[in-house]
Amino acid sequence: MKNIMLTTVAAVALAGTAFAQSATLDAVMERGQLICGVSTGVAGFSIADDGGNYTGLDVDVCRAVAAAVLNDAQAVKFVPLTSKERFTALQSGEIDVLSRNTTWTYTRDVDLGLEFVGVSYYDGQGFMVRKDLGISSASELDGASVCVITGTTTELNLADYFASNGMSYEGVVVETNAETNQNYEAGRCDVFTTDASGLAANRSQMAEPEAHMILPEIISKEPLGPVVRHGDNVWGDIVRWTLNSLIIAEEKGLTGAGVAAAGDSGDPEVRRLVGAEGDKAASLGLDSDAFGRAIAAVGNYGEIFERNVGPNTPVGLERGLNAQWTKGGILYAPPFR
Amino acid sequence: MRQDLYANLTGIAVDILSNKRFRAIAFQLIVLLGFLGLLAYITRNAIHNMRELNILPKGNFLTEPGSVDNLGWVALDLMSVGARDPIWMFFVGSAINTIYIAILGIFFATVLGFIIGVMRLSPNWLVSRVAAVYVEIFRNVPLLLWILLINAIVFLPWPSPKEAIPVFDAFVASNRGLYAPRGIPLDGASTVGFVFLAGIIAAIVWSVYTRRVQAKTGKQLPVFWVNAAMIIAVPLAVFFVMGQPLSWETPQLKGFNYSGGVKLLPQFLALLTALSLYTAAFIAEIVRAGILSVNKGQREAASSLGLRPNLVMNLVIIPQALRVIIPPLTSQYLNLTKNSSLAIVVGYQEIVAVFMGTILNQSGRAVEIIGMTMAFYLSVSLLISFIMNIYNRAVALKER
């Protein structure tokens, strides 16, 4: 009897250590660098300047993870990936995390061996046309040539939308934003379709942004978020809770600058979040202040949003669905307890 | 005694080892075993990793719908593939597009390559310089850049369908495509077609016959005019006698785009132009080397027989040069075929863009799809090599 008890305890203990293990975390720690897959260029989400410095909302998610894991938001290597390349890069271990306007779908989550850890931007697919085309609704697009990027949910929704509305179109299909912009601006297609955020981002990059308009129809749900490989649950939890902590911080009014004094906060959840009370992060093999560091490095979700894509940036997006659930949006992170 | 035995045994061992046949077979066996071992290792590894990610193949994905409308155009309208069609149709359709551009590319690259190659050897300084500059420009810039450049400066700036001005109400050049009238056969058109086919066959027979006559008697019968009459004039006459059994469907602007008529996509034209021009530069060098490999004495001997320079080229130099030209030419054909996979940058819908790109990405069936695509390219390459080998044998030096 005693023996059985002993073995059970030993087994649990062993299993316990095995649980806190993550091959990806070990690799990142050893490398001293996080490898993060981003887009080849979507303004406000992930784009490199001439000096190769990346900025954007998707970029900041990776920087937050690096701050949590490595205590250095700059210790990230960004790998630009087209929509088509991104999943292979993740599956094959070329990147540790994919943070690149990627829509959470059944097939990707289940059949591609991936794990979506949350939603960093609630989006939907839209259409952009030149204003001088004189069109005000997507229902007038029958017979149009449509610029679309391959390897996306966009091309799937596009086919469905036109078919279910009894319309036809001619796809002009390429692989990157840059090529699509070129085709669209040269008039090879009448319409540019992608996520509405991507349309705004692309419009901000065009020669004459005012000459283009985004049609009112939103034809799909595009919950965009970071993705990791299926199977490494601890790593998945690390990225998931880094993202959650950014969202919770905004909900709690905790800014990046406020993290230093957050240990004295009257709100126990804030104290737990920054590691001033308890040692939650230890269960993931991280330092107790890991999530506090993440928030301090890039700011809370609201700050990230305003800085990269908000109304005062060239991309100029409203919070809309991406406002906190307390402010009329659907941004809703599970409690940190 | 024991030592004798030992010496004998080593002697035998040395004998066996130094036996050429044994060594050859043994080494091949070792290599084969090593290869099989490697293959087994890779397969095991792949299966292990796929199981880890929970992406082991399940079910037959080829009959599932492709779900995308990316294959809007299949060469010669051989088939039409829509979003609800099964994935195998995307495979077949995009494979047809690859074969189509490969055949046309090979044709244009060969014609242009031969012209440039011969030009390079021209005694005229300007002509040979022009050819040399052509070769250097195209050989020294990566094909991908040529495709992008040709697309951007030749095809993108064309007017939009609304701004394009139709020529004779029948031909339109726009950035959505080149349009021309399409002939719709009416009653009696098949008779014209039949006469035309018969004309071609008769022309071939006539060519062979006149060549025989010339070889036997030295007499030259008219070939060009007789063949032209049989292929063009006679069918044309029949066409008019039958009361012109053909109506023309002209392209019409409807909404955003032209519809009707025959259409050439700019994506296709950009890729075809770039592939042909680029490969022609390599073929030109091969042709030049081939011609230079023919002994100077051959040319001099032919000239001294009184043959005109173009006959010297066609009857004496080129047939001998072909023996040197064909093997490297074959590999250029293979290159062109494989290079067509760069199509995605301009949006031409061939197998790598559509099947190995879009369909793979949407279905996630990487192993099967990459396997099928490799098998396709392998088959096409083997087919090209096979055809070229037959041709090579036909022109090879025949000992008489």
Ligand SMILES: N[C@@H](CCC(=O)N[C@@H](CS)C(=O)NCC(=O)O)C(=O)O
């Ligand atoms: N959310 C969609 C579409 C994502 C997508 O590819 N968006 C485009 C336009 S916003 C893009 O990221 N292009 C960037 C690039 O060319 O790398 C998906 O996950 O499939």
